[in-house]
Amino acid sequence: MPDELLQQSARAVDLALQSGAGDAVASVSRSQSARFVHRDGRIEQVQQSTSYGLYLRLYVDGRYSTHSTTDLRPEQVRRFVEDAILLTRHLQPDPHRVIPDPALYADRSTANLDLDDPAVRDLPRDLCLEWLRGMDAAAHGDPRVISATSQVSFGSSASGTVSSNGFEGSQGGVHVSYGSSVTLEEGDGRRPEAYRYVTARHLTDLPAPEIAAAEALRRALDRLGSCKAPSARTTLVVDPEAGGNLLGRIVGALGADAIQQNRSFLAGKKDQRIASPLLTLTDEPLLPRGQNSRPYDGEGISARPMRVIEQGVLRSYYVDTYYGRKLGWAPTTGGPSNLVFAPGAKNLAALVADAGEGFYVNAWLGGNADGATGDFSFGFHGHAIEGGRLGAPVSEMNITGNLLDLLNNLVAVGDDPNPWSGYRTPTLVFRDVEFSGR
DSSP: OHHHHHHHHHHHHHHHHHTTOSEEEEEEEEEEEEEEEEETTEEEEEEEEEEEEEEEEEEETTEEEEEEESOOOHHHHHHHHHHHHHHHTTSOOOTTOOOOOGGGGTTOOOOOOOOOOHHHHTOOHHHHHHHHHHHHHHHTOSTTEEEEEEEEEEEEEEEEEEETTSOEEEEEEEEEEEEEEEEEOOBTTBOOEEEEEEEESSGGGSOOHHHHHHHHHHHHHHTTTOBOOOOEEEEEEEOHHHHHHHHHHHHHTTBHHHHHTTOOTTTTOTTSBOSOTTOOEEEOTTOTTOTTOOSBOTTOOBOOOEEEEETTEEOOOBOOHHHHHHHTOOOOOSSOOOEEEOOOSBOHHHHHHHHOSEEEEEEEEEEEEOTTTOEEEEEEEEEEEETTEEEEEEEEEEEEEEHHHHHHTEEEEBSOOOTTSSEEOOOEEEEEEEEEOO
């Protein structure tokens, strides 16, 4: 299939050049996916889909546009390309929109990223249904459960990309995900909920489906009796899964687009200390079996590890060709792949014991963060930390502050990175955080 996709992309580029484009990039992709949803003892939804399409980037007389189509019949592609060229000529010129420098395509890694598992590609429907029944039974393992939903999804993708200035590449892989969400009846109209879903490239990297469902039930049971605790300024311990969401707020401020548009609290801070020396963060696009592993990014820039934060010092931004030209910066890569923390030496129990008092957060309940200033306010689910142990469940509380202050108040990093995410976040411990409760 990769050769076929590359041939189709090459034909689209040739058509674009023949029709008057100065440069063009074409990518033909094909994907398949399936999703099964099981609720309270019965199948609720079965969804299967296949997509096949062409995505085209055009550079015409200083103008730029993007176009896509799912009709890949040769005559229709010809008409699609010709119409796209005509439309592009009506746009305003943009001197910053140029095709990437071909030097950025060089030295592409040939490492085997191991993103394709035949067991996932050929996952039998009957096995998915068996998993769903097992998860449903595990998720209903307490009489207070009033509803439980389990899901299995899997799929594969492949793409071939060709540019008019020498890029040619193909990539693809598979993914599989499953888990459950559980709702309990607590009385007084209260219905605590929780979930657990896991995702990987290979089946052998996942826990058994019943274990994921049982964990969803355990999390829901842990929320029985949740209430607000008194407001305090104290220690925050963030679970690895919840840490990924927190990290996303920081990564958004590292993009050259946010910096150029004055939407980043990290603007102007390259090679400055922005966090505790305990924080070292590396972008690892070549991580075997990684959720976001890739040999090249969306522009064709060859993938390589990039140190983002080194012992608290900001070392790199995410810079694509367009915003790099606007800022006068050399491109690095347009966006994150797998983000890996330098680990600490202790697990969650040891970190909670060290904290003594504070709050443990295992899920966020919305909130917002100002990308320009770093000010934030997040609601959360979790537990009070009392005497070095997890205590009563808490909810309907908020943490507030500034992300720069939070990063500088990092006092411990766990040895337990989340293996089922592109953000390999471990347990994180912050001191002196403002909690709003009763």
